[in-house]
Amino acid sequence: MSSWEDDDSAAAAAAAAAASTDVELLKRAWRNEKASPEILRFDSPLVSRVREQIQLLEETLDDFGESGVDDLVVSLYQMDLDRTLFLLRSYLRLRLQKIEKYMMHISKSEDLLSRLSQQEQRFAKSCTEMMEKHLEQSVLSKLPYGYDSVTRQSLSSTEDDMGIPFDLIIIPEPQLDTFVFCKTKSDVGAFQLDDIGEEVVDLVADDLYVLRYKSIKGLVESGQIDLI
Amino acid sequence: MAGQSDPHLSIFSPSEVEFVAEDEIVEIVPNIRMEALNMICGDFGPFFPQIASKVPLWLAVALKKRGKCTIRTPDWMTVDRLTQVLDAERESPKEFQPLPFHYIEISKLLFDHARDDISDAYLVRSLIEDIRDVRFHKVETGLETISGRTHAVKLKNLSAMEVNIVRPFMVRTLQAFYKHDSPQMIQQADNTGSRPTPVTDRGPRRDLRRSLVSSRLGKNWYLLTVNL
Numbered sequence: 001m002s003s004w005e006d007d008d009s010a011a012a013a014a015a016a017a018a019a020s021t022d023v024e025l026l027k028r029a030w031r032n033e034k035a036s037p038e039i040l041r042f043d044s045p046l047v048s049r050v051r052e053q054i055q056l057l058e059e060t061l062d063d064f065g066e067s068g069v070d071d072l073v074v075s076l077y078q079m080d081l082d083r084t085l086f087l088l089r090s091y092l093r094l095r096l097q098k099i100e101k102y103m104m105h106i107s108k109s110e111d112l113l114s115r116l117s118q119q120e121q122r123f124a125k126s127c128t129e130m131m132e133k134h135l136e137q138s139v140l141s142k143l144p145y146g147y148d149s150v151t152r153q154s155l156s157s158t159e160d161d162m163g164i165p166f167d168l169i170i171i172p173e174p175q176l177d178t179f180v181f182c183k184t185k186s187d188v189g190a191f192q193l194d195d196i197g198e199e200v201v202d203l204v205a206d207d208l209y210v211l212r213y214k215s216i217k218g219l220v221e222s223g224q225i226d227l228i
Numbered sequence: 229m230a231g232q233s234d235p236h237l238s239i240f241s242p243s244e245v246e247f248v249a250e251d252e253i254v255e256i257v258p259n260i261r262m263e264a265l266n267m268i269c270g271d272f273g274p275f276f277p278q279i280a281s282k283v284p285l286w287l288a289v290a291l292k293k294r295g296k297c298t299i300r301t302p303d304w305m306t307v308d309r310l311t312q313v314l315d316a317e318r319e320s321p322k323e324f325q326p327l328p329f330h331y332i333e334i335s336k337l338l339f340d341h342a343r344d345d346i347s348d349a350y351l352v353r354s355l356i357e358d359i360r361d362v363r364f365h366k367v368e369t370g371l372e373t374i375s376g377r378t379h380a381v382k383l384k385n386l387s388a389m390e391v392n393i394v395r396p397f398m399v400r401t402l403q404a405f406y407k408h409d410s411p412q413m414i415q416q417a418d419n420t421g422s423r424p425t426p427v428t429d430r431g432p433r434r435d436l437r438r439s440l441v442s443s444r445l446g447k448n449w450y451l452l453t454v455n456l
Contacts, residue, residue, distance in 0.1 A: 023269045027248070034240060053268045072294060073262065079290060080267040086247070179402040181391050193379060201380045208391070210381040210398055212406070228391055 022049050023084055030091040032220060035181065035227035037213055038174040039098045039106065040220070041115040050088055057081050095120060103128045104151065104171040176214040182225050183208050191219075245392050249333035250286035255300040257281075258291065285334065289341045299342040304328060305335060307348050310355035317362045324363060324385035332360065332389040363387075367394050374401050376409040 025046055033040050057077065064074050099106060099120055106112045107128045113121060132150050140148045151171055188203035193215040203209070208228070219225040240248075251269065257280050264273040265287075272283045280300065283291075291297040303309065304327060313325045328334060335356050343349050367383075367390065374381070381398070383391075 021268075021270055027251075031240075031248075050268075057268060070262075072296070073265070076265060076287065076290060077267065079286065080265075080269055083247075083250075083286070084268045090244075177403075177406065179399045179406075181395060181398075199379045201382075208383045208386050210383065210402065212379070228388065 022046060022053065023087065026050050026087055026091065028226060030087055030094070032227045033091060033094055033098075036220065037176060037178050037180075039095060039102070039112065039115055042095070042117045042120065044117055047088070047091075047117075050084065054081065054084055054088070057084075096123065098174075099124050100127060102172055102174055103131065105173045108171075176217070178213050179210050180213045180216075181208065181210055181228050182216060182220075183228050184225050186224065188219065188224055191216075239395060240392055242389070242392070245330075245388050246333045246337070249330035249388065250289075250337070251284050252328070252330055252334055253282050254285050254288050254302065254334075255280050255282055256288045256291060256297040257300065258297040260296050262296075285337060289337060292342050292345075298345045299338065301338070301346050301352075302328070302334070304331070305338070305346065305352060305356075307351050307355065310352060310359065314355055314359050314362065317359055317366075321366060321369070324366065324383070325359075326385050327359075327387060330388050331356070332387060363390060364393075371397060371401060374398075374405065376405040378402065378405065 025043075029040070029043060029046065058081065061074065061077055061081065064077070095116075099116065103124050106116070106124055113124070116124060135150055140150065184203050184205055184207055187205045190200050191203050193199040193201060193212060199215075201209070201211070203225075213220075216225055220227060257278060258275040259277050260275065261277060262273060262275040264271060269284065272287065273281060275281055288297065288299050292299055304313075313327065316325045335353075338346060339349070339353060346352055363386075367386070370381075370383075371394070381402070386394075
């Protein structure tokens, strides 16, 4: 390693090799999930693979304890385990927070629901039910007809005077036109940011951009771009 | 409220950024013999005394803390290299020099745990601090150039910690401009909000956007803007 270029390419090669490890993939999912305003697709096979590896290492560590392996080695494996556990827990907890925040919005849409794991779907469902029941009992049942909907301000008006539908205001929704920091993995080329082709940006490999999430959503989903 | 991002969901804590940086690979020279470690995050070793080996930073620090190795200072962390970088940073006010994505965290961890392995540690540290300051100043100056006609920002070579620090300002600024520049807002100002207007009618915005140019402010810091 004599120069940065070498450093960079060595790092890139290492990253490419490491990208195949499940922890690396999980870390990418965690970072994307953290930086994206909406909930992303849950990678069930990946998470269950990581779970298996965690379980395996936990068993190995138990065996180590009995067979008197060097304390140093045990502590290093323990650190590896702790780091992986942290990543997995943080990832799952992050998703639960998002689901809790946008539960009404998520449970309205089949597409969004399909991004959740089975357990998350159950969570979203029971959460929504509880929230609706609570609102119903504490407030809505005491309001007159036409004003007793969970999702709408009133039956008669679907829009306020600014032309914004009321149900958008009542149900919290992720803000998709927020700006996100992202890094390109490979050349994407000229990329259109808006619907009418007036905003075009040339996405070069390994560059850092601040762009509107809505316009690069597809690239995040297809894995061409990483949020940071 | 629209125009505000949720800080809890979208921002990494400094310790989380450090957690990510701890996976960067460094070179160590162990003084003990240890069998290969087959960990969840990858396979490392076997280790032999005085023979250099590549491991993640967290593993290097763990071994260093127990006095089992010395950590080789990365090539970019030498006085010569950093002096070059600092000069280049000062000479080109619109560009960031290439440094490792996690240079701030890596150098901090090495200073905290392997100070005795760094030659001219004092000088190296003050050079890195100077480089940080110069770069942050550029970021701040760059923020001032954002306007309502900015729909993408390119920040080549900005590092992880720098992204994390500038994120709230950058995102809020861009969002505020985007929000007030949106056709709905312009329409509202025109019509005093009396009639709902279809979103597809881009109205006055289209005229503004017709003469789009990408003005490059230097090689790496450019904003895509519109000439009025």
